[in-house]
Amino acid sequence: TQSTRPQRILDAVQKNATRGDPRSVVKAIDHFCRNKEWAMNVGDEKGCILDSVVSEVNPATVLELGTYCGYSTVRIASLLPPHAKLITLEFNPDFAAIARQVIAWAGLEDKVQLVEGASGDWIPKMKEQFGVKTFDLVFLDHWKNSYLPDTKLMEECSLLRKGSVLLADNVICPGAPDYLEFVRSSPRYKSQYFKSHLEYTKVEDGLEKSVFLG
Numbered sequence: 001t002q003s004t005r006p007q008r009i010l011d012a013v014q015k016n017a018t019r020g021d022p023r024s025v026v027k028a029i030d031h032f033c034r035n036k037e038w039a040m041n042v043g044d045e046k047g048c049i050l051d052s053v054v055s056e057v058n059p060a061t062v063l064e065l066g067t068y069c070g071y072s073t074v075r076i077a078s079l080l081p082p083h084a085k086l087i088t089l090e091f092n093p094d095f096a097a098i099a100r101q102v103i104a105w106a107g108l109e110d111k112v113q114l115v116e117g118a119s120g121d122w123i124p125k126m127k128e129q130f131g132v133k134t135f136d137l138v139f140l141d142h143w144k145n146s147y148l149p150d151t152k153l154m155e156e157c158s159l160l161r162k163g164s165v166l167l168a169d170n171v172i173c174p175g176a177p178d179y180l181e182f183v184r185s186s187p188r189y190k191s192q193y194f195k196s197h198l199e200y201t202k203v204e205d206g207l208e209k210s211v212f213l214g
């Protein structure tokens with residue numbers, strides 16, 4: 001039976017990365033996606049920007065929207081302090097099944113809770129289901145037209161506090177124009193654009209970091 005691209009990414013991890021070594025998992029996926037098959041991981045260039053924001057925020061609670069194969073999940077979780085928690089939402093069950101195995105190979109399953117379903121359904125249930133008060137960091141990397149409605153939903157559900165950081169991938173390619181306009185014009189956010197490139201390509205893309213001012 002034909003394998004899927006996520007399955008081939010998992011195979012590359014299991015062949016080339018060391019169990020329990022998150023950096024080797026990240027390296028194996030980047031090598032596969034740069035040399036064999038492109039895939040929609042945040043990638044190494046934007047990944048370094050992600051790493052610097054995670055290290056600066058040093059979050060106790062993280063929400064990731066859009067897990068895919070778990071590449072950014074592994075990057076983020078490997079930088080978290082000992083008792084910090086990362087909740088990651090994935091809509092596609094096939095992606096989720098692969099991501100669980102990638103996260104396990106990196107040895108980070110204790111820091112990560114992968115939840116399957118749509119962001120719009122799960123965001124209102126975060127507090128009751130996972131005992132979350134607010135998120136210190138949110139990494140938006142899911143459906144690009146969901147960035148804005150889901151940000152408004154997180155505000156309504158009081159999941160953001162003064163100083164919460166939103167970091168959004170793909171604000172140029174594929175693009176999230178309504179989201180960009182909102183966070184850049186709203187008095188309740190302080191936004192900053194980190195220019196970069198679409199993963200594994202020369203196409204412009206970037207990350208938008210927005211601090212919620214409360």
Ligand SMILES: Cc1cc(-c2n[nH]c(CCNC(=O)c3cc(-c4ccc(F)cc4)cc(O)c3O)n2)ccn1
Binds near residue numbers: 141146
């Ligand atoms: C909880 C929940 C989760 C989701 C959800 N889970 N997983 C995703 C994936 C979303 N990601 C992308 O579509 C994406 C696309 C490109 C791309 C593609 C093709 C091109 F030509 C150029 C660029 C590049 C990227 O970096 C991307 O991140 N959504 C959806 C809803 N609710």
Ligand SMILES: [Mg+2]
Binds near residue numbers: 040
């Ligand atoms: Mg992305």
